[in-house]
Amino acid sequence: MFNPILSMKSVGKRFPGVVALRDVSLEIGRGEGHVLLGENGAGKSTLINLLAGLYPADEGEIAFDGAPYRPRTPTDAYRAGIRVVHQELSMLSQMTVAENLLFESLPQRHGLVNYRETNRRAAALMEEVGLAAAPTTLVSRLGVAQMQLIEIAKALCYESKLVILDEPTASLTSKEVERLFEILRRLKAKGVTILYISHRLHEIAEVGDRVTVLRDGQLVATRPLAGLTIPEIVHMMVGRSMEGEDAFRGDVVVSGEALRVKGLRRNAKTPEVSLRVGKGEIVGVAGLVGSGRTETARAIFGADPKIAGEIFVEGVRVEIASPKDAVRHGLCLMTEDRKGQGLLLGMSCAENITITDLRKISSRGILERDAERSAATGLVDELRIKTPSIDQLVRNFSGGNQQKVVIAKWLFRGSKVLLCDEPTRGIDVGAKAEIYDLLWTLAAEGRGVLFISSELPELIAISHRIIVFAKGRVVGEVARAEFDQHRILSMAYEEYGLERSH
Amino acid sequence: MRNTDLSEATETGRGRRTAALWNDVLRFSMREAGVAVGLVLIVLFFCFTAPYFATPENFLKIFVQIAINTVLASGMTIVILTGGIDLSVGSVLALCTVVGALIMTDQALPVYVSVPLALVGCMGVGSLCGFVNGFVVEQWKIPSFIVTLGMLNVASGAARVTSNNSTITGLPQPFVDFGNLIVFGVFPSIFLIAVGVILIGWFILRFTVFGRFIYAIGTNEEAVRLSGHNPRTYKVAAFTISGLTAGIAAMVYLLRLNVGSPIAGAGYELNAIAAVIIGGTSFSGGKGSIIGTLVGACILQVLTTGLQLFGAGDNVKPIVIGTVIVLAVVLDAYRDRFLRAIESR
Numbered sequence: 091m092f093n094p095i096l097s098m099k100s101v102g103k104r105f106p107g108v109v110a111l112r113d114v115s116l117e118i119g120r121g122e123g124h125v126l127l128g129e130n131g132a133g134k135s136t137l138i139n140l141l142a143g144l145y146p147a148d149e150g151e152i153a154f155d156g157a158p159y160r161p162r163t164p165t166d167a168y169r170a171g172i173r174v175v176h177q178e179l180s181m182l183s184q185m186t187v188a189e190n191l192l193f194e195s196l197p198q199r200h201g202l203v204n205y206r207e208t209n210r211r212a213a214a215l216m217e218e219v220g221l222a223a224a225p226t227t228l229v230s231r232l233g234v235a236q237m238q239l240i241e242i243a244k245a246l247c248y249e250s251k252l253v254i255l256d257e258p259t260a261s262l263t264s265k266e267v268e269r270l271f272e273i274l275r276r277l278k279a280k281g282v283t284i285l286y287i288s289h290r291l292h293e294i295a296e297v298g299d300r301v302t303v304l305r306d307g308q309l310v311a312t313r314p315l316a317g318l319t320i321p322e323i324v325h326m327m328v329g330r331s332m333e334g335e336d337a338f339r340g341d342v343v344v345s346g347e348a349l350r351v352k353g354l355r356r357n358a359k360t361p362e363v364s365l366r367v368g369k370g371e372i373v374g375v376a377g378l379v380g381s382g383r384t385e386t387a388r389a390i391f392g393a394d395p396k397i398a399g400e401i402f403v404e405g406v407r408v409e410i411a412s413p414k415d416a417v418r419h420g421l422c423l424m425t426e427d428r429k430g431q432g433l434l435l436g437m438s439c440a441e442n443i444t445i446t447d448l449r450k451i452s453s454r455g456i457l458e459r460d461a462e463r464s465a466a467t468g469l470v471d472e473l474r475i476k477t478p479s480i481d482q483l484v485r486n487f488s489g490g491n492q493q494k495v496v497i498a499k500w501l502f503r504g505s506k507v508l509l510c511d512e513p514t515r516g517i518d519v520g521a522k523a524e525i526y527d528l529l530w531t532l533a534a535e536g537r538g539v540l541f542i543s544s545e546l547p548e549l550i551a552i553s554h555r556i557i558v559f560a561k562g563r564v565v566g567e568v569a570r571a572e573f574d575q576h577r578i579l580s581m582a583y584e585e586y587g588l589e590r591s592h
Numbered sequence: 593m594r595n596t597d598l599s600e601a602t603e604t605g606r607g608r609r610t611a612a613l614w615n616d617v618l619r620f621s622m623r624e625a626g627v628a629v630g631l632v633l634i635v636l637f638f639c640f641t642a643p644y645f646a647t648p649e650n651f652l653k654i655f656v657q658i659a660i661n662t663v664l665a666s667g668m669t670i671v672i673l674t675g676g677i678d679l680s681v682g683s684v685l686a687l688c689t690v691v692g693a694l695i696m697t698d699q700a701l702p703v704y705v706s707v708p709l710a711l712v713g714c715m716g717v718g719s720l721c722g723f724v725n726g727f728v729v730e731q732w733k734i735p736s737f738i739v740t741l742g743m744l745n746v747a748s749g750a751a752r753v754t755s756n757n758s759t760i761t762g763l764p765q766p767f768v769d770f771g772n773l774i775v776f777g778v779f780p781s782i783f784l785i786a787v788g789v790i791l792i793g794w795f796i797l798r799f800t801v802f803g804r805f806i807y808a809i810g811t812n813e814e815a816v817r818l819s820g821h822n823p824r825t826y827k828v829a830a831f832t833i834s835g836l837t838a839g840i841a842a843m844v845y846l847l848r849l850n851v852g853s854p855i856a857g858a859g860y861e862l863n864a865i866a867a868v869i870i871g872g873t874s875f876s877g878g879k880g881s882i883i884g885t886l887v888g889a890c891i892l893q894v895l896t897t898g899l900q901l902f903g904a905g906d907n908v909k910p911i912v913i914g915t916v917i918v919l920a921v922v923l924d925a926y927r928d929r930f931l932r933a934i935e936s937r
Contacts, residue, residue, distance in 0.1 A: 393818060417820025431818055434811040436878050445808055446819045448801045455801050499819065 095120040095283050096141075096159075096252060101150035103136050110136040114150070114309045116302055118252075121281045123274070123297040125288070125315065128304035129327055129518035134287050137304070138254055141285075142174040143167040155251060168194070171251035175241040175258055177516070181229045188212030188225035191243055215243040220269045235262050235379050242273065253277065254285040257516065259293065263378040263544065264579065271296040290545070291320050291519075303327055324519055338551065339530040344370025347405055348538025349390075349421070349507045354399030356389045361563040362399070367507065367538035369404075372529060374553030375542040377582050382562035383542045384426055387509045391423040392416045403507060417446065420506035424496050424513050426542075432496045433484050440466035440480040442495050446503035469498040473528065490521025497528060508532065508539045514548065526552050546575055558582050626927055627872050627887045627920075634891060638898035645901050652774070655783040656848065658893045660685075660841050662786040662886055664860055665867040666793040667722075667837030669885045670830045672868050673797070673810045675877030676729065676736035678831060680743035681838040682860035684721045686853065687751040688714040688842030693760035693852020696767060703764045710846075714839040721747055722835020726828035736831070744861070751854035760852035771847030782844050789840060793882040806830060810877025866913070867892055870920040872927075891916070 094117040103111040111133045118124045128134050140147050143161030152159045154170055161167045167174070182190050188209045189196070197207035212225040221239040223232065229240070238258060245253045255274075259267045274284055274297045286297050294301065295315060303310040303326040310326050346369040354363045363386050367373045377383050389396040392410040401408055408419040416423070425431040434442050443466045444451050451462040466480045475494045477487065484495055493513055500508065510529070514522045529552065533539050543549050549556055550573045558566040558581040566581040568574070639646040664681050671678045692710040695701070701709065725743050729736045773781040797803035805826045808816045816823050845856055871888025873880025895916060899909050 391818075412822065413818050414820050414822055422820075423818060425818060431812075431814050434808050434815055434878075436811045437808065441804070441808070445804070445816065445821075448804060452801045457799055457801060457804060503820070 092117070093120050094118060095122075095155055096285075097153045099151045099153075101137075101140065101147050101152060103140060103145075103148050110307050111140075111147075112307045114304070114307075116309065116312065118283060118285065119299075121278055121283055123278055123284045123286060123299045125286050125294045125298035125301040126304065127287075127291075127294070127301060127323060127327055129520055132304040132327070132518075133307040134304055135256070136307075138174060138256055138285075138287070141167065141172055141252075141254060142176075168248065171249065172254065173245040173248060173250035173252070174254040175238075175245055175256065177256040177258075179234070179237045179241060181237055181240065183228070183230040185229060186226045187216065187221070187223060187229055187232070187240060190229050190240055191215055191225075191247060194248070211247075215247050218246060219243045219273055220266075233380060235266050238262060239266070239270075242270065246273075246277070250282060252283045252285060254287075256287045258286075259288060259290060265378070265583075267293065291323055292547070327519060339527065344368070344534065344536050346536075347402070348536075349540070350402040350405075351390055352400045352402070354386065354389060354396055354401070356385060356394065356396050356562075358397065360385075361561070363563055365540075365557060365564060367540055369536045369538055370533050371554045372533050372539040372541055372552055374549035374556040375540060375559060376546060376549055376556050376578050377559030379544065381559040381582065383559045384511050385562070386559070387423060387511055387540065387542060390416070391421055391509055393423060417503060417505070420504070422446075422500040422503065422505035422508055424493075424500070424508065424510045426511040426515065428489070428492055428496060428515075433492060435485040436483060438481045439470065439475065439477055439484055439487070439495055442484050443469055443480075443499045443502050446499045450502070465502060466498075469501060473498050473501075474524070488518075488521070490517045490524070493517055493521070493525060494528075497525075497532075501532075506537055508537060509542075510539060511542045512544065513541070514543070514545070522548075546578060549578075550575065624872070624881060624884050624887065626923075627870065627884050627891070630920075631887050631891050631894065634894055634898070638894065638902070642898050642901040645898055650897065650901070652778075652780065654890075654893050654897055656780045657897070658889045659780070659782040659786040659848065660844050661860065661863050661867055661892070662889045663789045663837050663841040663844055664864040665871075665885045665889055666789050666882050667834035668861075668864045669793065669868050669871070669873055669880065669882045670797065670806055671736070671834045672865075672873055672875065673806050673877055673880055674827050674830045675810045675813070676827065676830065677740065677865070678722075678725065678834045679737065679740040679861050680721065680725060680747055681834060681841075681864055682857040682862075683744045683748035683751065684718055684835055684838040685842045685845060685857035685860060686855065687721070687747045687754065688718050688839045689845050689852040689856045690751045690755040690760065690854055691717050691852075692842055692846050693763060694754070696763050696846070697760055703766055706764065707767050711843055714842045715836055716839070718835040718837070718839025718842065719832050720835065722832040722838070723828065725835065726831030729831065730824045730828055748854070755852065755854045757854060759854075761850070763846060763850050767847070768850050771850065782847050785840075785844055785847075789837065790882055790886050797882055802826065802829070807878055810874075810879070812878075863892065866917050870917060872920075872924060874924070875921075888920075 096118040098114060098116045101111060101114045102109070114133070114137065126134050126137065139145060140152070143164045143166045146160065146162065154172065159170060161170065182193065191212045192208055197204040197211065209225040216223070216225065219239045219242050221236055221243065223236065229237065242258065258270060262270065278284060284297060286294065288294055298315045300312060301315050301318065301323065302312040303323065305327060347366065348369045348371070349367040351366070352364050355361070360382070363382070365373070375383050385394065388394040390401060390410070392412045392415055401410055403419045403421065408415070410416045410419065410421070413423070429435060434445065440462055444462050448457070451458055451465060463480065470477065470480055473494045475491050475498065477491065484492060487495065514525055517525065529539055529541070541549065541553060554570050556568045556573065556578060557564050558568070558578055560582055568578060644650060664685065668678055668681065692714045695710040695713050696706045698706060721743060725736070725740050728734060728739045770781055775781060775784060797806060805816065805821070809823045809826055813823050846852060867889035868880070868885050869875060869888070870891050871880065871884030871886070873884060892913065895913055896909060899912060904912070
């Protein structure tokens with residue numbers, strides 16, 4: 091007999107002016123791996139936040155573990171046995187890993203924190219999730235992937251009945267992802283229920299038994315995962331089939347060199363990096379997190395220091411000591427951290443677009459609003475940014491639209507070389523396809539694109555050429571005709587002396 | 593999640609413009625007008641309750657009294673918008689009053705030379721102090737709170753050294769007369785100076801490239817840097833402007849009180865900060881306006897005067913004013929939530 095641990099009946103949630111969830115009824119079985127899918131804005135986050143106790147539902151009823159469930163605070167959710175690993179991490183960065191892990195109930199002795207016990211318990215948890223660091227390491231010294239593991243370890247240590255993971259693999263490497271799935275399988279075996287949200291369709295089969303698809307705040311269907319194909323799932327998510335999504339459109343030939351980097355070194359300890367991007371070319375950059383991809387892009391752009399190396403833009407040697415120099419010479423950087431480093435979240439769409447070149451919309455230091463409006467409106471239309479007005483704050487945009495604003499601001503500046511660092515992270519399928527299309531168009535117009543991504547299928551779909559990073563240097567290069575997932579992955583791993591498990 | 597829903601209806605150009613207009617109206621009315629409504633309510637309250645409050649003489653007095661704080665607070669607004677703070681303005685003002693008074697009391701100079709020279713001197717010394725603040729903050733990445741706390745002491749000491757620790761009187765008569773001038777029998781000259789400073793500040797923040805950068809830096813400095821700009825220049829400029837307004841405020845001080853004094857301006861920085869914060873400018877930068885600051889300065893002064901006329905003792909005043917400052921920020925938090933709800937419609 092089906093024995094649900096969580097059942098939602100006609101749950102609805104509205105925000106001022108928006109219905110975020112409408113009449114959602116859902117049952118999740120005990121010990122089940124349930125996958126929640128939907129495009130950005132489909133209502134997934136709202137659903138999770140309801141369960142996490144961040145805000146209450148407006149309509150409907152939720153029952154958890156046989157009792158009515160109406161959490162008012164995240165603490166209520168913990169007490170009930172629901173644990174959420176959010177996509178955006180919230181860590182006490184100036185405290186140790188152990189303190190972070192056990193923060194909600196630090197072992198005590200005579201009213202003081204018992205650090206020996208804290209570290210001992212933390213070490214055990216860390217071992218379980220495969221986090222290789224001392225329990226006394228400060229969290230601020232860890233990478234994003236390791237922080238993610240801490241969140242997961244936290245979920246483990248508090249006897250949770252339901253663990254919700256919101257895009258846990260967004261910043262993990264394939265190796266870490268496998269480790270995560272191993273942990274999740276173990277949890278399931280112990281009878282813990284898992285609600286899993288991801289944009290990466292090919293990995294959901296690893297943990298999922300059933301899948302629920304949301305679209306525009308409504309439930310489309312809940313189905314057993316077995317027998318479902320990816321095109322079918324995509325069809326449910328977007329309400330249309332996405333044929334031609336991977337149709338490579340980059341076959342326009344443009345000659346000439348957009349960017350050449352020769353002998354770039356970030357500091358005395360890092361090896362030299364040389365690379366080249368042709369006009370009209372999209373060069374994919376593969377490699378593990380921490381292999382030096384982001385760091386190299388930032389050094390080329392002048393965002394971080396470098397000690398040696400020559401940079402040529404369209405064949406001309408340029409000096410780049412700061413982002414200001416880089417931008418002047420036609421480079422642009424779309425950072426990995428869109429919200430933190432790319433956008434002015436509290437400012438309008440138009441203000442975000444024109445910030446790269448205010449001279450174009452001003453004379454003698456005084457802004458010309460009409461010029462700004464028409465420039466911004468033009469780009470909003472061209473890139474099909476969905477917004478009621480160019481005065482809308484970028485904070486209110488979905489991830490895909492935010493990324494388009496970032497692209498728009500660099501188009502406004504007239505950049506010739508695009509350094510894109512994980513430009514599709516956290517963006518839904520439909521918006522991804524639009525971003526690919528855009529990049530192809532931009533390349534065909536004679537720009538050079540360096541495309542860093544941790545999703546290999548994505549790189550294979552859009553690049554003319556893929557270069558592979560490991561340990562801070564370029565370890566391989568593969569032309570489009572020879573693209574092969576296996577070969578590229580093994581290059582990325584080889585340097586680290588690791589064999590892929592399959 | 594919201595935008596997918598609402599895009600359909602307003603995709604057309606006309607819909608867009610209407611939406612934009614609404615957005616503007618709402619944003620303006622909520623941010624500045626919210627504070628203005630507060631001011632009107634407070635004024636009405638005192639009009640009906642405090643004797644002699646609703647008299648022309650009293651309003652004239654208020655206009656005179658807000659002048660110095662308004663000028664100081666306008667520079668402070670710019671610094672706070674970038675996410676910084678300037679604690680030094682009070683003692684920079686003191687130093688500038690001493691410098692200005694020394695120049696004007698120099699018997700060798702005719703009035704038409706000494707007064708403009710004093711103005712230039714005040715503005716120059718003020719700007720220099722501000723520039724040093726900004727330079728140290730940006731060069732060594734030290735919190736502005738600490739740097740300007742240092743400058744507070746340095747400028748105060750410099751004022752005492754320059755003045756030989758005494759007040760300087762005997763300013764030229766035409767200068768003193770100008771300070772007492774009441775234009776059209778309604779607006780005191782120094783109030784008009786303050787309004788002039790506010791208007792210039794408002795124009796700079798709202799209509800210039802520089803102003804756009806000030807807001808952008810306060811919103812996300814790293815994003816501005818990665819967009820190919822150097823935030824440093826603008827932040828140093830913001831501190832320099834704050835010093836400049838302290839210099840102008842010193843001239844206003846001389847016009848009003850007719851003495852240069854090394855102990856002038858003690859605690860003025862806190863009043864200026866209070867005006868900025870009550871006026872709705874966010875302490876973490878990026879949000880707020882100079883018009884709000886003007887209204888904030890008015891609220892502070894109306895409260896002070898009103899409570900006096902009300903018969904509340906000097907000891908009660910700070911309690912009320914302190915409460916209002918905190919209350920303003922609390923209301924601000926609610927206003928932000930409300931604004932976001934409206935914006936995300």
